[in-house]
Amino acid sequence: MKIELIDTKNFTAKENLTVKLVTPEQLKNAKFKKTLKKSGFSAEQDTVCGMHGKSLLFCGIENYDAQNLKTAAVTIAKAIKTVAYKSLSIEVDAKSIRPIIEGFILGGYEFNTYKSKTKTSKLKKLYLICEDVTPLTKAFEEAVVISEATCFTRDIVNTAPDDMHPETLAKLAKKLAKDNKLECNILNKKALKKERCEAMLAVGRASRHESKLIHLAYKPQNAKKRIALVGKGLTYDSGGLSLKPATSMVTMKMDKAGACAVLGIIKAVSELQLDIEVHAFVGAVENMIGGDAYKPDDVLRSRKGDTIEVRNTDAEGRLVLADVLDYAQEKVKNPDYLFDFATLTGACMVALGQYTTGVMGHSNRLRHDLSKASRKAGELTATLPFNNHLKKQLKSEIADICNISNKPYGGAITAGLFLDNFIKEENKEKWLHFDIAGTAYTESPWDVNVHGATGAGVRFMTQFLQSLK
Ligand code: BES
Ligand code: ZN
Ligand code: ZN
Numbered sequence: 001m002k003i004e005l006i007d008t009k010n011f012t013a014k015e016n017l018t019v020k021l022v023t024p025e026q027l028k029n030a031k032f033k034k035t036l037k038k039s040g041f042s043a044e045q046d047t048v049c050g051m052h053g054k055s056l057l058f059c060g061i062e063n064y065d066a067q068n069l070k071t072a073a074v075t076i077a078k079a080i081k082t083v084a085y086k087s088l089s090i091e092v093d094a095k096s097i098r099p100i101i102e103g104f105i106l107g108g109y110e111f112n113t114y115k116s117k118t119k120t121s122k123l124k125k126l127y128l129i130c131e132d133v134t135p136l137t138k139a140f141e142e143a144v145v146i147s148e149a150t151c152f153t154r155d156i157v158n159t160a161p162d163d164m165h166p167e168t169l170a171k172l173a174k175k176l177a178k179d180n181k182l183e184c185n186i187l188n189k190k191a192l193k194k195e196r197c198e199a200m201l202a203v204g205r206a207s208r209h210e211s212k213l214i215h216l217a218y219k220p221q222n223a224k225k226r227i228a229l230v231g232k233g234l235t236y237d238s239g240g241l242s243l244k245p246a247t248s249m250v251t252m253k254m255d256k257a258g259a260c261a262v263l264g265i266i267k268a269v270s271e272l273q274l275d276i277e278v279h280a281f282v283g284a285v286e287n288m289i290g291g292d293a294y295k296p297d298d299v300l301r302s303r304k305g306d307t308i309e310v311r312n313t314d315a316e317g318r319l320v321l322a323d324v325l326d327y328a329q330e331k332v333k334n335p336d337y338l339f340d341f342a343t344l345t346g347a348c349m350v351a352l353g354q355y356t357t358g359v360m361g362h363s364n365r366l367r368h369d370l371s372k373a374s375r376k377a378g379e380l381t382a383t384l385p386f387n388n389h390l391k392k393q394l395k396s397e398i399a400d401i402c403n404i405s406n407k408p409y410g411g412a413i414t415a416g417l418f419l420d421n422f423i424k425e426e427n428k429e430k431w432l433h434f435d436i437a438g439t440a441y442t443e444s445p446w447d448v449n450v451h452g453a454t455g456a457g458v459r460f461m462t463q464f465l466q467s468l469k
Helices: 033-038 066-079 097-107 134-158 166-179 189-194 198-204 252-272 317-331 346-352 364-377 388-392 411-420 425-430 458-466
Strands: 002-007 016-022 048-051 056-060 087-091 125-130 183-187 212-218 225-237 276-287 299-301 307-309 337-342 356-361 380-383 431-435
Touching: 002 097, 002 134, 016 066, 033 048, 048 066, 056 066, 066 097, 097 125, 097 134, 134 252, 134 458, 166 183, 166 212, 166 225, 166 252, 166 276, 189 198, 198 276, 198 299, 198 317, 212 252, 212 317, 225 252, 225 317, 252 276, 252 337, 252 458, 276 317, 317 337, 317 411, 337 425, 346 356, 346 411, 356 364, 356 411, 364 380, 364 431, 364 458, 388 411, 411 431, 425 431
Parallel strands: 002 125, 016 056, 016 087, 087 125, 225 276, 225 337, 337 431, 356 380
Antiparallel strands: 048 056, 183 212, 212 276, 299 307, 356 431
16 A cells, blocks of 8 residues: 555545544534444544445544554554555644554554465555645655564564575575665675684574674765664574473564564665664574584683583574674774664563563663653663673673573573673673564554564664664
8 A cells, every 4th residue: 555645635536535533522523423423433542433425434532642643543554454445545744644654554564475365455545634745744754664664674574484594584685785775794604604603603503594694784974873783683493402392482483573673774774864874783593403403511602702601502692692792893893872682581571571672781871862762653662770690690600601590580681681791891881782572573463563573673773863963
């Protein structure tokens, strides 16, 4: 469905369904209040009522807050999937344009790659109608770019693990680079060996797909800031020899969501032509079992030089990130910000629930700015605080650090502290770690999310980057 912003006076579409939002208060004086009430419509938030003789669709809304506008748009996007109209129109203004676009695109999202039969909707256009398009054009274009980048991220995450493995993910990144004029460098196994990425290589050793480190860069002239993004790209996490239980393994194709978010963000930034240099690094690896698999008891030497005692091969994401973070910090000298995105721990979901991304780092200021951006973007984030007692739980008797904590509590934070070990002193205050284990994927719809990948991180990070001066 194509979305178009159009002046009221130029709007002439035929076979069009007009959508009207109504609050319970507005319903009292509405033109069709009797008919609407007869059909049981009371303008309750997220309820719809069609009046097809008049080509009208009413949707209830509590008030015109951004969040309510967004979920109303999601409700409409779902309700209109089977209608026979050619187009849909809805009135927008400066405040409602973004939530309505996000609700429509993200709430109407479908992933049909593996469906043999899909219904093709007759609806081809969504018209956003306003008094004057000029002052709304920028907000319109931005909202479309960000929503489409979120869907781009969702599509990659949703792709089955035998179709989206490290080699195909690298290919996709190359195509994105070509389409969006980004620099692209991909390290294969040989190059990774040369770079001493032994921790990362160990995780992928039992896979029939070669591990890849992907580096994309968007470098506009006169960039005001330089940002490094790092994503966990476990295209499948079986747990390795510390094998996951059967039911926990299902959905582990989503363990690449951090990588996919980082690709979605650089796509959005380059299409918005932001005045900042952005580097995206992805550790694309598959964690499998086999005679060649890395094992609990192995000691790995990380790229940084620290040795890591492996006590659980299912804590693999941090091993990959240890090397990719180290590589990123060498390639991007003196960054203004360093962010990593990872579906890192089940413990993060235990701590915060499935709707909130866990944020960890040392800078209160940065956490505050990020929290502001995420609130504006409509994604939930919350800080999980570091402390030195938890840090001690990563001590190893054998090596420099252990890949899991020796106590069962605080697992999201100890994972964050493991990553902290690989952040250079000069970057400590510039770094944030985002644990998106709970937020990246869902098997039941919530907010603008439908079954499957959510694209978590794309909206709040793009918002943060847009806010940089
Ligand atoms: N990819 C998982 C984390 C995860 C769990 C993401 C559930 C999304 C949903 C990660 O690699 C993992 O397995 N972590 C372990 C760590 C443990 C072994 C210390 C976990 O959370 O159980
Ligand atoms: Zn794991
Ligand atoms: Zn994992």
